[in-house]
Amino acid sequence: MKKNNAVIVQQEGRSMVEMLGVLAVIGVLSAGGLLGYSQAMKKIKMNQTQEQIMTIMQNIRTKFAHTKRPQINSLEQAVELGIFPEEMVKSTTELVNKYQGSVTLETTKLDGKTVYKLSFNGLPDDVAAQLATMDWGNSSVLKLMLNESEE
Numbered sequence: 001m002k003k004n005n006a007v008i009v010q011q012e013g014r015s016m017v018e019m020l021g022v023l024a025v026i027g028v029l030s031a032g033g034l035l036g037y038s039q040a041m042k043k044i045k046m047n048q049t050q051e052q053i054m055t056i057m058q059n060i061r062t063k064f065a066h067t068k069r070p071q072i073n074s075l076e077q078a079v080e081l082g083i084f085p086e087e088m089v090k091s092t093t094e095l096v097n098k099y100q101g102s103v104t105l106e107t108t109k110l111d112g113k114t115v116y117k118l119s120f121n122g123l124p125d126d127v128a129a130q131l132a133t134m135d136w137g138n139s140s141v142l143k144l145m146l147n148e149s150e151e
Contacts, residue, residue: 045098046127049120052085052097053131056118059083072116075105099123 014022060072063081072078076092088095088103095103101122108115123131 046130048098049123049127050131050134052088053118053120053136055085056083057136060116071114072105072107078105097122099127 059081060083063083072081072083075095078084079089079092079095083105084095084103088097090096095105097103097120099122101120103121104117104119106117106119108117120128120131
């Protein structure tokens with residue numbers, strides 16, 4: 001009699017359906033991660049823009065704390081006085097915000113008082129709306145003027 005010495009080979013591994021399931025789960029998790037990252041970056045830019053405005057306001061208050069009639073006659077003068085954060089200053093005549101839009105400073109009169117109008121251009125609509133509805137305080141040296149995005 002002959003003995004059958006056959007070896008049974010078992011295949012190991014994953015089926016195609018299992019692999020597609022794993023890839024689908026990875027895809028969903030990656031999409032969620034990208035969305036979360038995008039929202040975090042948006043929030044960071046918004047906070048940085050708010051900090052820029054607060055810094056400008058504080059710098060104007062500090063520079064003119066002992067002056068009854070603060071006078072900034074030009075953007076160049078404001079840049080020379082150090083009113084704007086360094087990351088905003090492209091040149092003595094050009095300022096940019098975190099969204100790469102232009103920033104302008106104008107002096108005007110309001111109810112007999114000198115008011116500085118600060119305009120941030122190129123902001124996304126939702127950021128402009130958030131900044132416009134923030135409580136900047138009654139004693140603000142600046143009147144914040146937010147322009148619609150330049151799209």
